[in-house]
Amino acid sequence: MQAQTPPAPLDGAKIIAALKQSHVDYVLSVPDLHTSNGLLKPISKDAELKLIRTCKEDETLGIAAGLSYGDKRALILIQWTGFLYAMNAIRAMACDQSMPMCMMIGLLGKEPDLPSRQSARFGVRLVEPMLDTLGIAYHRINEDADIAAIAPAIEQAYANSKPIAFLIERRPVHA
Amino acid sequence: MIDRKKALAALACHIKDEIVVATYSSATDWIAINDRPLNYFAFGAMGLASSHALGLALARPDKRVIVLDGDGSLLMNLGTLVTIGAVNPANFTHIVAHNGSYEANGGHPIPNREADLAGIARASGIAHARRIDQLADFESAIPGLLTDKGPLFVELMVEQGELGPRSYKDMYRGARRSAFREALKAG
Numbered sequence: 001m002q003a004q005t006p007p008a009p010l011d012g013a014k015i016i017a018a019l020k021q022s023h024v025d026y027v028l029s030v031p032d033l034h035t036s037n038g039l040l041k042p043i044s045k046d047a048e049l050k051l052i053r054t055c056k057e058d059e060t061l062g063i064a065a066g067l068s069y070g071d072k073r074a075l076i077l078i079q080w081t082g083f084l085y086a087m088n089a090i091r092a093m094a095c096d097q098s099m100p101m102c103m104m105i106g107l108l109g110k111e112p113d114l115p116s117r118q119s120a121r122f123g124v125r126l127v128e129p130m131l132d133t134l135g136i137a138y139h140r141i142n143e144d145a146d147i148a149a150i151a152p153a154i155e156q157a158y159a160n161s162k163p164i165a166f167l168i169e170r171r172p173v174h175a
Numbered sequence: 176m177i178d179r180k181k182a183l184a185a186l187a188c189h190i191k192d193e194i195v196v197a198t199y200s201s202a203t204d205w206i207a208i209n210d211r212p213l214n215y216f217a218f219g220a221m222g223l224a225s226s227h228a229l230g231l232a233l234a235r236p237d238k239r240v241i242v243l244d245g246d247g248s249l250l251m252n253l254g255t256l257v258t259i260g261a262v263n264p265a266n267f268t269h270i271v272a273h274n275g276s277y278e279a280n281g282g283h284p285i286p287n288r289e290a291d292l293a294g295i296a297r298a299s300g301i302a303h304a305r306r307i308d309q310l311a312d313f314e315s316a317i318p319g320l321l322t323d324k325g326p327l328f329v330e331l332m333v334e335q336g337e338l339g340p341r342s343y344k345d346m347y348r349g350a351r352r353s354a355f356r357e358a359l360k361a362g
Contacts, residue, residue, distance in 0.1 A: 026233070052233075052262060054226075055254025062223035062252075066196075066230020069215070069356055074230075092219020097352070 012038030032079035034106030038172025057082035094163035212358035222251030260300020
């Protein structure tokens, strides 16, 4: 019996390139172990992206809203726990006001071989149904081919003033 | 102790092209005193006025951004002070009306009326933070609050105003947000 090849990790550099391609100016973040090494650390050293570290996730929604009025684009980089924490701010800014809130949500603890809706972790299982309930479109980012969806989705979010979420399923790495 | 309406009326006399971000009781007072397109009413999630304002200040470094916040609102997002202290926006003025109560929600006390919000702001990295409890002192501070290098923080000790409920329907309508966006684009 042939040993299965472990799935390749996501390429964090390609995700960061997609953010730049979509003219993201600011990354607003509370750290997430899932995206720490592959995204947040390289972003913190990248002169083309301005990183603002916040204390709690709902702050990021307010800052992103203010930036959008001044025609600056932001990516909100958080973990699924932070997504759940910030629900009222997401409801207000993304849904009630239909603002272009672009959220990249790390699914820490999601099993690589299971869809998030079938995860053993209750909180991970909640993420997609919550987004469905909120009416927020989302993309699953599980392999490098999925990264191609990021830049056009951010463009659409700002063009149409609609929120978008990217679910980081496999853990990204950065060389 | 200061009458918040009198303090805001004094501030309004000095306002020109600044962005004013207001929330809850300060917002209802401000809109009655100085209704203008460059007012931004933080809507929907209590406590985030200063976060909205931080985004605006970063996006528009050419304009002074003034936040009219409340003590109850600030306490719902106290980490914002640490974030603002770290970002250190030079065009940012945060005025917090401290009346010790959730005025818009029935007048219930905040968890600790004695909280030293200016002290918390200083400890969070906002060097220029002070408490003002006399109207005359606030009036004389206003020119500096609009021009001095920020971030600036003022804890304004105010009397409790009228208790809620308040109507936010006019304040939060989409046409206001569109007018704000247009005014911002115009300069």
